[in-house]
Amino acid sequence: MDREPLQQIHRAISQTGIVCPSKNLLRRLPLNLSPYLLAVALALPLTGIAQSRFEVSADGHQVLDRQTNLVWKRCAEGQGWNGSACVGSASKLTFDEALVATANSSGWRLPAIKELFSIARTDETGLVPEANRPSENTGLVFWASTPRAATPQFTAWGVDLGWATTLPDLRTATNHVRMVRFAPSLTNSAKSPNDRGVSFKTIAGPDGQPYARTECVLDAVTGLTWEGKPSDGSFRDKANRYTNFDNQDKTQVMVSNVPSRPSPDQLTAATNALTYVKAVNAAKLCGYSDWRLPSMAELHDLVNFGNAAPPMLDSAWFPNTPTPFFYWTSEAHPANPTSARVLNLALGAARATSRATPGYVRLVR
Numbered sequence: 178m179d180r181e182p183l184q185q186i187h188r189a190i191s192q193t194g195i196v197c198p199s200k201n202l203l204r205r206l207p208l209n210l211s212p213y214l215l216a217v218a219l220a221l222p223l224t225g226i227a228q229s230r231f232e233v234s235a236d237g238h239q240v241l242d243r244q245t246n247l248v249w250k251r252c253a254e255g256q257g258w259n260g261s262a263c264v265g266s267a268s269k270l271t272f273d274e275a276l277v278a279t280a281n282s283s284g285w286r287l288p289a290i291k292e293l294f295s296i297a298r299t300d301e302t303g304l305v306p307e308a309n310r311p312s313e314n315t316g317l318v319f320w321a322s323t324p325r326a327a328t329p330q331f332t333a334w335g336v337d338l339g340w341a342t343t344l345p346d347l348r349t350a351t352n353h354v355r356m357v358r359f360a361p362s363l364t365n366s367a368k369s370p371n372d373r374g375v376s377f378k379t380i381a382g383p384d385g386q387p388y389a390r391t392e393c394v395l396d397a398v399t400g401l402t403w404e405g406k407p408s409d410g411s412f413r414d415k416a417n418r419y420t421n422f423d424n425q426d427k428t429q430v431m432v433s434n435v436p437s438r439p440s441p442d443q444l445t446a447a448t449n450a451l452t453y454v455k456a457v458n459a460a461k462l463c464g465y466s467d468w469r470l471p472s473m474a475e476l477h478d479l480v481n482f483g484n485a486a487p488p489m490l491d492s493a494w495f496p497n498t499p500t501p502f503f504y505w506t507s508e509a510h511p512a513n514p515t516s517a518r519v520l521n522l523a524l525g526a527a528r529a530t531s532r533a534t535p536g537y538v539r540l541v542r
Contacts, residue, residue: 230242230243230244231243233251236258237251237258237260238250238251238252238257238258239251241360242295242296244295245292245295246359246360247288247292247295247357247358247359247360248357248358248359248360249296249355249356249357250285250355250356250357251263252265252267253267253268253317253319253353253354253355254267254268254270254278254353254354254355254356255267255268267317267353268353268354269351269352269353270320270351270352270353270354271348271349271350271351272320272324272333272346272348272349272350272352273348275287275320275352275354276322278354279322279354279356282356284358285356285357285358286322286356286357286358287320287321287322287354287356287357288321288322288355288356288357289321289322289323290321290322290323290334290336290343290482291477291478291480291482292321292357293319293321293336293338293355293357294321294336294341294343294477294527295474296338297336297337297338297341317337317338317339317352317353318335318336318337318344318346318352318353319335319336319337319338319352319353319354319355320333320334320335320352320353320354321333321334321335321336323482324348325345325482326482326483326484326485327485327486328345330348331347331348332345332346332347332348333345333346333348334346334482334525335352338355341473341518341527342526342527342528342529343477343525343526343527343528344526344528345524345526376396376397376398377394377395377396377397377491377494378394378395378397379394379395380393380394380395380402380463382463382464383464388405388463389405390405390494390495390496391405391406391407391408391496391497392404392405392407392462392463393405393462393463393465394494394495396478396479399475399478401471401475401541401542402463402465402541402542403479403495403539403540403541404457404462404468404539404540404541405495405496405497406495406496406497406498406539407497408497412453412456413457413462415497415498415499415537416499417448417453417537417538418448418502418535418536418537418538419448419449419450419452419453419505419535419536419537419538420443420446420448420449420450420532420533420534420535421449421450421451421470421505421517421532421536422439422443422444422449422450422451422532422533423444423450423451423507424439425438425439425441425444426438427514428514428515429514429515429532430443430515430532430533431515431531431533436514436515439532448535450470450505450538453538454468454469454470454538454540457540462540465542467542468540468541468542469507469540469541469542470505470506470507470538470540470541471506471507471539471540471541472506472507472508473506473508473518473520473527475506475541476504476506476520476539476541477520477527479491479495480520480522480525482525484525487500487522487523487524488500488522488523489522489523489524489525490522495539498522499537500521500522500523501523502521502535502536502537503519503520503521503522503528503530503536503537504519504520504521504522504536504537504538504539505517505519505536505537505538506518506519506520510529513529515531515532515533516529516530516531516532517529517530517532519536
């Protein structure tokens with residue numbers, strides 16, 4: 178199925194509030210399906226499924242995430258579900274203790290970093306705010322099963338599910354544990370975030386020749402097209418950094434220690450990300466004019482946690498990737514509107530920082 182119709186179908190279904198089939202699933206549909214059969218094929222994965230992303234088990238102790246085909250324990254280890262809340266004291270374990278605990282749990286395991294991050298809501302504090310979600314533990318770090326590749330004998334990754342941040346921690350530190358497993362009845366559904374991998378491809382231009390990787394790259398798994406970065410001194414040069422003011426009607430900047438709205442000059446400055454997005458769209462990079470800042474989930478999906486040295490993404494497909502600083506996302510920090518979510522591609526760590534601090538930009542569409 179062609180990429181543009183695929184994206185249109187995916188967007189149309191998503192806008193209904195119904196859990197959308199993965200783009201991989203849509204891509205496997207036969208090209209010669211009639212409109213009626215296509216509608217039936219799209220409806221099959223959704224039959225009998227509520228619009229909620231999460232579904233609680235009959236006993237209330239487990240939660241199925243329909244987007245990732247993962248089943249989560251509703252409460253952290255050490256806690257139990259009493260019918261209305263998680264009760265008891267959540268256990269705190271070292272990384273190696275957590276691995277041992279999950280190894281003895283009959284199919285349950287410690288989630289990989291991308292799996293664990295998938296249940297963090299990055300545009301608000303805490304987990305996805307649905308009634309059927311795994312129970313929230315605000316401000317608490319949970320272990321992932323992913324050691325930090327640079328120092329695997331000393332550090333491993335964790336996710337703060339209260340603030341939707343990722344961070345490496347010493348293996349001897351004690352953090353919380355939330356176990357996960359695959360849903361056995363949904364083995365043909367979307368792969369987990371840790372398992373779906375990446376598959377990058379070049380994009381053909383009007384003359385049939387591929388655009389350079391310093392212009393744009395297609396992620397064939399997600400269907401997203403990513404901006405490449407040249408090293409030529411142009412307005413898209415890899416070294417350029419930007420502030421991230423995007424709305425004159427919102428409090429986004431501190432003036433004399435008072436949260437204030439950005440000025441027109443701050444919004445339209447050549448060194449502001451909003452101005453950069455408009456310039457790239459005006460130039461129709463790779464023939465497109467709908468480039469934008471990525472969400473945290475989209476940018477985080479590019480991270481290769483197996484890289485022992487920065488940058489934490491595929492340098493062959495994304496050359497000219499500077500790493501001393503962070504990359505902007507489109508998401509505000511919910512507790513501090515003068516900050517926005519960023520991803521440090523030197524570490525792979527997700528956090529937030531002041532919108533006035535210059536950072537790198539990699540656009541997506």
